[in-house]
Amino acid sequence: MLRRLGSFFLDIAEVIFFAIGIFLFVYLLIMRPHKISGESMMPNYPNAEYLLTEKVSYYKKDPQRGDVVVFKPPVSEDEYIKRIIGLPGEAISIKNCLVYINGQLLSENYISAGVCTNGGTYLPEGGQIIIPESEYFVIGDNRPQSYDSRSWGISTVSCFLKIIFLPVSVPTAGLTFPKVVRL
Numbered sequence: 614m615l616r617r618l619g620s621f622f623l624d625i626a627e628v629i630f631f632a633i634g635i636f637l638f639v640y641l642l643i644m645r646p647h648k649i650s651g652e653s654m655m656p657n658y659p660n661a662e663y664l665l666t667e668k669v670s671y672y673k674k675d676p677q678r679g680d681v682v683v684f685k686p687p688v689s690e691d692e693y694i695k696r697i698i699g700l701p702g703e704a705i706s707i708k709n710c711l712v713y714i715n716g717q718l719l720s721e722n723y724i725s726a727g728v729c730t731n732g733g734t735y736l737p738e739g740g741q742i743i744i745p746e747s748e749y750f751v752i753g754d755n756r757p758q759s760y761d762s763r764s765w766g767i768s769t770v771s772c773f774l775k776i777i778f779l780p781v782s783v784p785t786a787g788l789t790f791p792k793v794v795r796l
Contacts, residue, residue: 643667645774647683647692653753653760654681654694657723666774676700676749678714679723682773684751688765694776695761696723699750706741707732707763712752723754730756733763749773 644667652660658681666683676682680697699705704715710729712719730752732738744750748767753759762768 643669647694649694652758653755654696655755655758656725657681657754658694664776666776668774670775671773676773676775681776682751683776684768684773686765686768693751693761695751695753695759697749698752698762699744699767701744701746701748703750704741704743705736705750707736707738724756728756731763733761735766736763 644665647664647666649658649660649662649664658664664683676697678697678700681694682697683692683694685691686693698712698719699714706713706716707730710731712721712730732740736742736750742750744767748769750762750767752761752763
């Protein structure tokens, strides 16, 4: 009887150990939950919305223009959510509230018509930069409320997490998620 009871608890410990191992594998290597904090991606990604990000996509292929990513910018330890606008090797400029890539107007169907894209300290109005290899230019969809590459420069792909799932509402049951700051 004592041997069977010991075997039972050993089986339970084994299941718990494997469950924790699988959770850590998925959390650390595949995907993570996040909670958005801020208005820089409004109205597409509202404040306090929950989302899942994954790390695997950008090992297989390069980020594309229009991808929305979560990352740590060079100016902060907080994670930001922004949209990739400029790709490596491209020339990007801002003129008359519009973004140009290699001299061509960028079509941005994800922002409302009439939204003005102003320059910043890194990329001023009328200025132009060439994006170095393996680096990307990111901007928030809510341009007047976004602290992004226009102000602090470019970001490397090594820190990007791709958004894969946006649940409308999530019962948190007391769980806490890393916050994504959208300044």
